[in-house]
Amino acid sequence: MSDAVIELAGLTKAYNVGTPVEAEVLHGIDLSLAQGEFAALIGPSGSGKSTLLNIIGLLERPTGGRLSIGGRDTAELSEAEITALRGRSIGFVFQFHHLLPAFSALENVMMPAIIARGAPDDEAEATALQLLDAVGLKAHAHKKPAELSGGQQQRVAIARALALRPRLILADEPTGNLDTHTADDIFALLREFNRQTDCACLIVTHDPRLAARCDRTIRLVDGRIAADC
Amino acid sequence: MKLRLPFAPLVALRFLREGRMQTLLILAGTTGGVAVIVFLTQLITQLQAQIVDRVLGTQPHVVIRPLEEANRRAFDDPASAVVIEPRAQRLRSVDQWESIARLAAAMPGVTAVSPTVTGPAFAVRGQANKSVALMGIDAERYRRIVRMEEYMVAGRFAVDGTRAVIGSELAKDLGIRLEDKLRVALPNGRDELLQVGGIFDIGNKDLNRRWVFVTLPLGQSLLDLPGGVSNLDLTVADIFDAQAIAERLQGATGLTVDSWMQTNAQLLAALRNQTVSNNLIRSFVILIVALGIASVLVVSVVQKQKEIGILRAMGASRAMILQVFLIQGALVGAVGSILGSLLAFGLLNMFSAIYRNADGSPLFAAELEPRFIVLAALVATGVGLASALIPARRAAKMDPVQAIRS
Numbered sequence: 001m002s003d004a005v006i007e008l009a010g011l012t013k014a015y016n017v018g019t020p021v022e023a024e025v026l027h028g029i030d031l032s033l034a035q036g037e038f039a040a041l042i043g044p045s046g047s048g049k050s051t052l053l054n055i056i057g058l059l060e061r062p063t064g065g066r067l068s069i070g071g072r073d074t075a076e077l078s079e080a081e082i083t084a085l086r087g088r089s090i091g092f093v094f095q096f097h098h099l100l101p102a103f104s105a106l107e108n109v110m111m112p113a114i115i116a117r118g119a120p121d122d123e124a125e126a127t128a129l130q131l132l133d134a135v136g137l138k139a140h141a142h143k144k145p146a147e148l149s150g151g152q153q154q155r156v157a158i159a160r161a162l163a164l165r166p167r168l169i170l171a172d173e174p175t176g177n178l179d180t181h182t183a184d185d186i187f188a189l190l191r192e193f194n195r196q197t198d199c200a201c202l203i204v205t206h207d208p209r210l211a212a213r214c215d216r217t218i219r220l221v222d223g224r225i226a227a228d229c
Numbered sequence: 230m231k232l233r234l235p236f237a238p239l240v241a242l243r244f245l246r247e248g249r250m251q252t253l254l255i256l257a258g259t260t261g262g263v264a265v266i267v268f269l270t271q272l273i274t275q276l277q278a279q280i281v282d283r284v285l286g287t288q289p290h291v292v293i294r295p296l297e298e299a300n301r302r303a304f305d306d307p308a309s310a311v312v313i314e315p316r317a318q319r320l321r322s323v324d325q326w327e328s329i330a331r332l333a334a335a336m337p338g339v340t341a342v343s344p345t346v347t348g349p350a351f352a353v354r355g356q357a358n359k360s361v362a363l364m365g366i367d368a369e370r371y372r373r374i375v376r377m378e379e380y381m382v383a384g385r386f387a388v389d390g391t392r393a394v395i396g397s398e399l400a401k402d403l404g405i406r407l408e409d410k411l412r413v414a415l416p417n418g419r420d421e422l423l424q425v426g427g428i429f430d431i432g433n434k435d436l437n438r439r440w441v442f443v444t445l446p447l448g449q450s451l452l453d454l455p456g457g458v459s460n461l462d463l464t465v466a467d468i469f470d471a472q473a474i475a476e477r478l479q480g481a482t483g484l485t486v487d488s489w490m491q492t493n494a495q496l497l498a499a500l501r502n503q504t505v506s507n508n509l510i511r512s513f514v515i516l517i518v519a520l521g522i523a524s525v526l527v528v529s530v531v532q533k534q535k536e537i538g539i540l541r542a543m544g545a546s547r548a549m550i551l552q553v554f555l556i557q558g559a560l561v562g563a564v565g566s567i568l569g570s571l572l573a574f575g576l577l578n579m580f581s582a583i584y585r586n587a588d589g590s591p592l593f594a595a596e597l598e599p600r601f602i603v604l605a606a607l608v609a610t611g612v613g614l615a616s617a618l619i620p621a622r623r624a625a626k627m628d629p630v631q632a633i634r635s
C-alpha cells in the first residue's frame with residue numbers, strides 16, 4: 001500500500017526485558033493506516049492502547065517487529081532522525097492536555113514550529129493564530145493554560161498538534177476527562193481537521209459513541225488486535 | 230518588532246521565571262557568593278598594593294653593589310677555637326659602574342638606574358653631633374628611584390655644590406631650618422660645610438634622622454671614592470619581576486645584586502600566605518555557589534519532568550533540552566555576577582566610609598576594577614554552566630514517555 005502513513009508488521013513490545021518481571025504487552029501487531037483515515041483504537045484498560053500509540057508516535061521503541069512511517073523503516077533511523085521525524089510528521093493530543101504552563105496558548109501552539117526551526121518567526125505566529133481561530137480561541141491567545149477551561153485547554157492542544165500540518169495525529173483519550181458536550185466538540189474538531197488536511201488520525205477512546213463516529217475501529221485485547229473493522 | 234529568542238534561551242528564561250522562589254534563591258546565593266569574592270579580592274589586592282607601595286616608597290627595587298669581601302679566619306691554630314673576624318667592609322666602588330649602569334638600563338623591565346655613593350658621617354652643629362648616612366646622588370636620577378619630591382616638607386629635592394637635603398628628624402635634632410648651615414665630618418678626617426636646601430619627611434623616623442643627600446661629586450670626594458659609586462639603584466616596571474631581573478644582572482655582572490623581594494622576604498611570605506588563604510576562601514565560596522546552583526537545578530529538572538517530556542514529544546532533541554538547562558545555569562551565574570559586583574561595590578563604599586587611617590583618609594578606595602567584574606562574570610557564568618551540567622544531562626536523558634504517561 002503506497003499511501004500508508006504507518007505500517008506495523010509483527011510488532012511486539014516487552015517491558016523489563018531480561019529481568020524476572022519481563023512482560024510482553026504487545027504480541028505481534030499488524031496494522032496499517034492510510035492517508036486521511038480516521039480510526040478509533042478501543043479496548044479494555046491495560047490492553048496496551050497507550051503503549052501502541054507511544055510506539056507509533058516514536059516515543060518508545062518496539063522490542064520486535066517492524067514499524068514504518070511514511071514508508072521509512074524506523075529501525076534504521078538514528079535517535080536524532082527519530083526526534084526530527086516525530087517533530088515534523090506527528091501531532092500528539094493527550095488525555096491531559098499537556099500544555100506548557102509557562103507559555104501562553106499562542107506560544108504553546110507555536111512551540112512545534114519553534115522547535116523545528118530553532119526560533120519563533122512570523123510564519124509560526126500567523127499559523128498559530130489561524131489555528132487558534134479555527135478552534136475558536138483567538139480571543140484567548142495570550143492566556144496561560146491555567147486561565148483556560150478543560151475544553152479550551154484541549155482545543156489548544158489540538159491546535160498545537162496541527163501546527164506543523166502533520167501527516168499523522170495520535171490522540172490518547174483526548175476527551176477522557178471532558179463532559180459529553182465538550183467531548184463532542186473536541187471530537188468534531190479533530191474530524192474537521194482530518195477532512196481539511198487529509199491527515200491520518202488514530203484516536204484512543206473509551207467512549208463507544210465516539211468510536212462509532214470513526215471510519216474504522218481497531219479493538220485491542222491483551223496486546224492483540226481482536227477486531228478491525 | 231518584538232524580541233524573539235531562540236528556543237533554548239526562550240524556554241530557559243520561562244522556566245526560571247516560572248520557578249520564581251527557587252530562581253530568587255539561587256540568584257541570591259550566587260549574588261552573595263560573587264559579592265564576597267569580589268569584595269575580598271578587591272580589598273586584599275588594594276591593601277597588599279598599599280603595603281608594597283609603602284615598603285617600596287623608600288627603597289630601590291634592585292640594588293647593585295660590589296662583591297662583599299670574604300671573611301677570614303683570624304688565625305689558623307687548630308688547638309684554639311676558631312675565631313671568625315668579620316672583615317671590616319671597606320667602602321669600595323662598583324667597578325666600571327658606568328658601563329654596568331648602561332647594561333642595567335638596557336635590560337628589559339628596568340625603567341631607571343641611579344648611581345649612589347654612600348657612607349657613614351657625622352652631622353655637627355654647635356655641640357650637637359649626629360651619626361648620619363651621607364648619600365651622594367644625582368637628584369634627577371634618584372627621584373626616579375625614590376619619589377623624594379613627594380616627601381619634601383621644605384625646600385626642594387635638589388643638590389648642587391654644597392647644597393644638601395636632610396630629613397625632618399635630623400633638622401629637629403640639630404635645630405636646623407631651611408638655608409641653615411650644617412657641617413658633616415667623616416671618619417677619614419674630611420669635613421664640609423653644607424647648606425640645607427630641602428627637608429624631607431619620608432614617613433620613617435630612622436631615615437628622617439639619617440639620610441643626608443649631597444651631590445655625587447661631593448659625596449665621592451668626602452668618602453674618598455673619586456669617580457666611584459658604592460651602589461647602583463634600579464627601578465623596574467613590574468615590581469614582582471625584581472627578583473628575576475636581579476638574578477639576570479648578577480649573572481651578567483658577577484656583582485652582588487639584591488632585589489627588594491630578598492630584602493623583604495618576610496613581608497612577601499606574609500603577603501603570599503594572605504593570598505593563599507584568600508584563594509582558599511574563594512574556592513570554598515565557588516564550591517558552595519556551584520552546589521547551590523546544581524541542587525536547585527536538579528530539583529527543577531524533576532519538577533519539569535512533564536514539560537521536558539512534552540517538549541521531547543514535540544520534536545525537541547536531547548541536545549536542545551541539555552541547552553535549556555545549561556543556559557539556566559549560565560544565566561544565573563551571569564546575572565548573579567552582575568548583582569554580586571554591585572553588592573560588592575556597595576560594601577566597599579560602606580567599609581571605606583567606616584574604616585579610616587589615623588589621618589582620616591579612607592583605608593582603601595571604594596573602587597572596583599573592571600577586570601575584576603569581567604573576571605567575576607566569566608567565572609560565575611562558567612561555574613553556573615558547570616554546575617548545570619549534571620542536572621542538564623539528567624534532563625536530556627529523561628524518558629519522555631514516563632512524563633507523558635503519568
Ligand SMILES: Nc1ncnc2c1ncn2[C@@H]1O[C@H](COP(=O)(O)OP(=O)(O)OP(=O)(O)O)[C@@H](O)[C@H]1O
Pocket residue numbers: 015016023025043044045046047048049050051052
Ligand atoms: N513502563 C512500563 N513498565 C512495565 N509495564 C508497563 C509499562 N508501561 C505500561 N506497562 C504495562 O503495559 C500494559 C499496557 O499498558 P497501557 O498503558 O498501554 O494500557 P492502556 O490500554 O492504555 O490502558 P488504559 O486504558 O488504562 O489507559 C499494562 O499492563 C501496563 O501495566
Ligand SMILES: [Mg+2]
Pocket residue numbers: 049050051172
Ligand atoms: Mg492508556
